[in-house]
Amino acid sequence: MTVSIRLLGPNDIETFRRIRLEALRTEPDSFASSAEDWEKLPEDEWRRRVTDNPVFVAFHADEPVGIMGLLRQRASKMVHRATVVMVYVHRGLRGSGAARLLLSAVADYARSEGIRQLELSVSAENAAAIAFYRRERFEVVGRIPGGCIRNGREVDDIIMVRRIVD
Template sequence: MLNVKIKILSVDNSNDFRTIRLSALKKSPEMFGSTYIAEVEKSLNFFKNCLSSSIVFGAYHENRIIGLATLTQESGIKFSHKATLSSVFIEPEFQQKGVAGNLLSAVIDYSKKYVEQILLTVADDNKPSIHLYKKFGFEVYGIEIQAMKDNGQYIDEVLMKRFVS
């Protein structure tokens, strides 16, 4: 098991967040709604704003950020019992070493204090991620057909949910 520290990123960690976010967009473009080209020229303030509007978990190994997971709580009074998990990414050389599990555990533990449900979407062909989410108690509740369109190709997404309270 890799020695990894999980922490919630603050605006003081904006450079780390920018680094891991751009790496994710470059190395796994099919997993995200944005693109590397759309974000690489953004100012540091853009990334600071992202950190102030969601809870962003960073995974660190030897003081280097190697993983990311974002939790965004719904804002409406009738929806604030839910949060959406997104932007889960682990640097390729650190995959299959328990880092994603550490991130998910931290997200779930944090969520127990603030929400009742965590929702997520994952590309239907991303079998390793679907398997991992199921292992952590997420259940499929639907499929969104043609959820994303990338270079003329459609990607269906699996809708998953976990009750935490």
Template sequence: MSFTIRRLDPTDLPAVRALRLEALQAHPTAFGASYDTESKEELESYYRRLGNLIYVGGYVGDELVGISALMPLPPGNSAHITKLVSVYIQEKARGTGMSSAMIQTLIGIASRLKFEQIILTVEAGNSHASMLYERLGFVAYGRHPKSLKIAGRYYDELLMHLDLVAAGA
């Protein structure tokens, strides 16, 4: 399956929202946000989010089937760090290399924007995702116990980072 990766903009908002809600509903343990809360948000809140995040999308033809984003930390002493968030690929596009391509695109963007680190969290039981991040150079540096609580059940998250300076990115 061939695909393309490109940076998303406000014209992509309807497709981003639909894909994000699909992700939250299908894989609630992969996200800090919940479908119930986010599905009730006004479309304007998505415009604000898209404006604050650096989204890339994976396309098969004209169809958006994958999203991922960088969330720069607020100005101040942590302004050199950005966080990888909202990574999701529809099942039909998994195993194609799209996830890796999207994240590598974001690593390149982070480097060009002079970020020094990318951090992320991943549900501790999601070995496919954590192995992908490790292959891309991310290193686990901690575990947040009971980070998520969904339907009365707790889930731990691994904390990972990529040092862009050390990686020469």
């Protein structure tokens, strides 16, 4: 199965909207945002979100099947750090290597921008994602008790970090 990765640009709003809403609707417990949060965004906000920070999309047969974004810290003493966000791969392609390709593209981009450390937050209940990140050399560095409220109950978030420079 061939998967290609592409950095989205300002002309890719529909692709961005399609895969982001698919992710939020398909895996609502995997994200801090909800589909409802994003569905009400005006067009200019979608454009801002796809151009202010890098957003990578995985494609199979010209269809978007995965997404991963990067939010760089802005403070001058923290610009070497960035947070991996919006991670999603279509259920039928999990285990295909698409997530690894997305992460590789994000890490390569981050390195080229002088970023030295990738960080992320993942639900403590998402064992598959935690296992994936561990395989990709992320380390658990903390836990936020009750980091998210899902279906009326508090769920802890796990904080993971990966250094991407030698």
